[in-house]
Amino acid sequence: MSDDPSATRRPATTGSPPRSPDLAARLDRIPVITRLHRRWVAVLGVLFVFDLVDLNSFAYAAPALRTEWGLSIGEVGAVTSAGFVGMFAGAIVGGRLSDRFGRRPVLLGSILLFSVCSLGSAATTGVWSLGVLRVLTGIGLQAMTGVLLVWVSEMFPRSLRGRYQSLLLAVGLAGIPVAAWLARLVIPLGHGSWRWIFVVGALGAVGGLVAWRTVPESIRWRSAQGLSPTAREEQIVAAMERDARERTGTELPEPVAEAPVGQGRLSEMLRPGMLRRTVVASAACVFLILSFYGFSSWVPTLLVERGYTTAESLTFASVLAIAAVPGALLAAPIADRFERRSVVLVLQVVVAVLLVVFGLVDSPVAIVVSGFCAAMVMQTSVPLLYTYIAEVFPLHLRGLGSGIANGSGRLAGVVGGVLVASVYSGLGLTAVYVYLAVAALSLGLVMALFAERTTNRRLEDIERG
Template sequence: MTDVRPAAPSLSDRMERVPVLTRSHRTWMVLLGLLLFFDQSDINAFAFAAPAIREDWGLSVADIGLITAASFLGMFAGSIAGGRLADRYGRKRLIIGATVFYSLSSLASAFAVSVADLAVYRVLTGVGLQAMTVVLLTYISEMYPRRLRGRVQALILAFSVLGIPAAAGLARWVTPHGPGAWRWIFVAGAGGIVIALVAQLTLPESVRWNAAHGLGSASQAVVTRVEEQARAAIGGDLPPMEPLPAPVPASPRELLRPPLRKRLVVVSTYMALGTTVFYGFNAWMPTLLVEKGFTTGQSLRFSSTVALAACPGALLATLFIDRVERRTAVMLINLVNAALLLVFALVDSYPVLVAAGLLMVLTSQAGVACVYTYLPETFPTRLRALGAGIGNGAGRLAVFASSFLIALVLSRLGDTAVFVCLVGAAVLAALVMGMFGERTRGRSLESLADGASATPAPRTVEGTAR
């Protein structure tokens, strides 16, 4: 168990008491949103380029599946490796380094000449993408006060998912220009390196990470600036500080001991089930609709239509993410998703399926915002990125395995059986989170680190804590 000792008001205490989003907070939000925008764009780049690549190289469906599956293995490795490295060497360093790494890997994809080297480049891209994502989520949890971090996470996610239609639009524009034009999709994916360079100059290191590693003096100016901006925004003094436990060094083995062991098992199990449902729906819907008897045109129209709900879905989370216990919200969203998936199993009406699909994407993205906030909250600072990385990695590994399972069920039992399997996974995910998930709403990261009892979060000038 990670030991804690009482401490006088620290840098973390000072960051926690800030009741508003300051100018610095908003600047960080823009940069983090842009970094995640390119992440979302690049992670979907191959899916949009695949039809043109298949035609250009004469590939089979199996070839496309191999490259897609390989990228998820890369994400699994990147999630765990990125988390561990971020806990040792810093959040900012890994965010910038992973972004540069996946950007260069994406650029290399543009020069691929065979399935083998393209698969290698997509594996490397997956490593960088997921390493950046898990550390970025950790960074948000550590740099924003507990009363605001949920809504900040949701707003950043809402902006970042716009990278998906942006990549789709680019693909529709460049691929008709002839053989090899698809390579520009991967060139554009390297654009994240520009944002990484700006972030290198602007983004500070995590205050909590610096404090935990004896480098608090490097964050003094950042915290002081945030406090000054907050005082100017509210026109008065900040709320009094609440002294919080200060973490002492921990090793990765702590994740295998109570109370962190239970949390690791819960988040890994939930992510395996929940991510399978998410990607099972989004990645397989075009194929499943065709199997239900709809035309390819109807299937593609369905996908493009329901995708419109992604950004509103993340924004929907801002209405409740810091007001409702996150494990409760995630549980209820999964139960709603199970009911919507059951509609797909039982109904053949295209308009009804479109309506159900819109609701599915809307609620799913709201759930992603909750999970992205919850995941890093459950682990102490010195193991936060690794714990979140293992959980996230479990989800990516599950998608890799479930891709083959879904294909097998579809070929043997049909589309209805696939939807029933997804319903079962959604219900199990809801039960795991609802019954065993940690309560995190309104709790400081320090009190969560050792399973301390929750204390009510006081109301702020914005009324953000309930």
């Protein structure tokens, strides 16, 4: 079912008129979710589960590694930052490669990379080798995440993109409580038991095999490249059209073809309008990572520093991890109903308040309640922001633009891992949560003041401004 990029290309000059209706135009007129869409959600959701297990595996293994290897807080921060270095590279390189060679090969290759490196992390014997493997794992994780989100934006109906990004993330975010509860059950078993967390992350390769059989290349991408459709793609779109007619009971509107755009150039990212979008999306991702991962990655370790045992801190973290799934589900009914930039502002104000409360309270019940609510509302913002980023860039630069934005956030994670440790060492625990609250509020303000309006708009219309 592979798509051959070397297939015959149609002319793709800038001044060429729109073609007769092709597969991308036919796909764009489908207004409902079809059976194929639902199948893809299931497959991609499973991939996200393993992505999130792997992404959070070190955070839950860190308390045991501190005891077993004698790691300092600074070394924990360094390994955490190493993963973000890899994610920075994976976001940009993966995005650029997906613009050049297609979404599908990059998606499948990145799954193989992070699965192999996660298995290597399970066998590592020292902090330096673990750090290197976390860099490589991060490359695969973020390349997969970025390309997957772009693929959904190009293959799902515009009026439902936000909802299904939310549902997809909700399925995948089950990986966070899976990792948390796995750690809670396995790590107390004894010396070296933390390794099984990384072994579970490596099982993402199984999901990759399923994706290889079921997930096609982005039809929009192939159309924009001027590639002739394959017989399999014709069958896919025809099946979706039949399903849509059955569900709506009406004929579909006439397709509107767009001219092919060819390959994107890096210099286009420096044009004023494009540069503004890139800066806004990148700044939003930076503040998201500083607040979101600054909270979730450090909760187990900082709770130990507050006097709780490793087992108790993992129990708290496991309960908070459950909040990720309802948080993403909460985004589904509002993602396509209200303007995304406004909703993100409201949510981040709530997050900022909850983070300060979490840092000030001492009662275990208050810690769990405030932490659970903070984690849940944080996660409600994530699919809204990810949907926005995948919408705001033109198709021929969507992978690169999304990669730069997501990569900027991951690079901020490198600094964030060290920054949390420094703020805690210099100013204390309460200051850490004040810092995280400021980062959350900054995300909301950037989106509200500078982001584009994207909700329920055609991708081509967003591209034109």
